Amino acid sequence: MRYITFIFTIIGILLVPNLVSADQMVTVKLRNYIGNTHELDIRIEGDYFSLDPTLHLKEGVNYTLSLKKGELYLKNKGQKKQKITGGLILVPQVYDTNHVVFINDRPYLGAMEFIVEEDHSIRPINQLPLEDYLKGVVPFEVFSSWGLETLKAQTLAARTYAVSKMDQVMDDTISYQVYGGYEWDINTTKAVEETKGEVITHNNRLVETFYSASNGGVTENNANVWGGQPLNYFPIKDDPFDPTHPWEFSLHETQIDYESIDFSNPNWWENTAERDKDITDTIKSWLNRNGYPGDIKILTVPEFELKGDQLDSGRSVSGSISVTFMRRIFEGLVLFEQVQLKDMNLNRIRPMIGGTIFKSYLIDSLQLNSGVYTMKGRGFGHGVGMSQWGAHFMGEQGKNYREIISFYYPGTTIMDISSETLQQVK
Structure with missing residues (x-):
């Protein structure tokens, strides 16, 4: 993959292992806000140049960068699409806060390269100095209203x-x-x-x-x-x-009562829903990623338990979970299947539930009462x-x-x- 060559001076690695200059450049693929897309809106403030001498973006003009059959095209309102050969690179004439690239209305400093990723997505790649990168990281990792020392x-x-x-x-x-x-x-x-x-x-x-x-x-x-x-x-x-941040969540053992499904209704699949959608949606995504493609309906969670072994910190290590489900391959063909993770490390089980629900391994209890599992714990993260x-x-x-x-x-x-x-x- 080809990346931007900057006009800035890059200070080399210091003569201490693993330490580099604070003026070093950082290269970041933009995924979180951009997602996977075949079209982006672009606008610039300040003067930028491109490695393509036939291409010059005007300040304040809204452009659309699109991907079609593996090729990038740039267009602004009222003008013909221009094919971009070899990717689009935008480098500011001067690096400062008056030179900004807007992607889908979000501003970025530094240089930006737009490449075709896996033949179906446009991937912006931002490069800028380390310290300015950090100014765009810290407010997204912690509450900026907290005290300065924190x-x-x-x-x-x-x-x-x-x-x-x-x-x-x-x-x-x-x-x-x-x-x-x-x-x-x-x-x-x-x-x-x-x-x-x-x-x-x-x-x-x-x-x-x-x-x-x-x-x-x-x-x-x-x-x-x-x-x-x-x-x-x-x-x-x-x-x-x-x-400590105590937390808990509940999960019904029976998500869909199979006996109550009206299979004579042509819309029975669409009309059938799980009881704990926030958790079962995550389980379905996990199943799709782990060899079970297609539409899925979770029927039951007949087993969900901790093994009992703990680390010195009190964190639980392993447990078991099993899930029975229907999987629709195509119209008219539905398979009935079960997945079981028996005596597995909890780092295999937690992603099935979701890390924002199953928040940590510091678990105080997991009980099954009246058909409902309830897990209680403390903390959020590793x-x-x-x-x-x-x-x-x-x-x-x-x-x-x-x-x-x-x-x-x-x-x-x-x-x-x-x-x-x-x-x-x-």
Whole structure:
């Protein structure tokens, strides 16, 4: 894949392992807001140039970029479509906040390349300086109304993560970090600017700056979540600052009463619905992704239980779930099937329910009463590293960002990479 060559000076890698200059460029595929589409609206502010000498976009004019039979076409109202050969690249004559590319009305700084992805989607790729990228990340990862010290701690976690991915093309989803372009907030921008170049290190190497919304009152070790070598800056310990965030959800054992279906009605399939649609829709998507294509109706969840084994943090490890369902291959052909995950790690089961419902593995109870499963737990996320809510309350209690980092990443050091001379932040 071909990416943009910038007009900006890129400062090279420093002579410390895994650390690079704060003026380095970040490359981000835009997926979260754009989605998969064959058409985009484009508008620019300021003067941009393209590598195609026959192409010049006018400031303030609305353009439509469309994809047809693997080829890109650019058009504005009243003009003939212009075929784009080899992708569309837009580079600002000057990099500043007066040069902006709007994609479907969302603003982005820096350069933008539009490529054809998998023959069916237009994929914008944004490239801009690290610090400005962070100004578009932090307000989407944490509440910008929180205190400045908490925002600084989140900034350091985000910057350290981004620097560790400099050799990759990231995207703007939770698979990396949520990035909202040039939709900055004054508070988070201040946090980025006042900590410019600061990253979290251990033995002069960048740390893995994992974080989650809430750890439920106890942190977790990385090895217990993802395997691999346990890192000593991710200890299991009580967190008195995290508000625990208790949660619960219910799931009916019987979603559709098979005996009550009126198969004589030609619209019986359309008229049949599950009781817990928010959960069963996620189960259906999981089934579609795991070898069961077609329309699905969930009949029952005859088994849903925990195995009982727990980590030192109190988090549950494994359990079982089974689902019976009807699957319509095409009109007139319906299969009756069952999927069973028996004594599986919960990281296989949780995606079936959905991470926004089954919020963590810190589970207090799972019971079946009167045909209804009820699970209760605490926290939101994996619990490794910084709790964002815990960091918020540490800030509320007067802790500064260095104290927040020290608590959630113990034994680490904050280093400054904003100059060629690596310095420890006191």
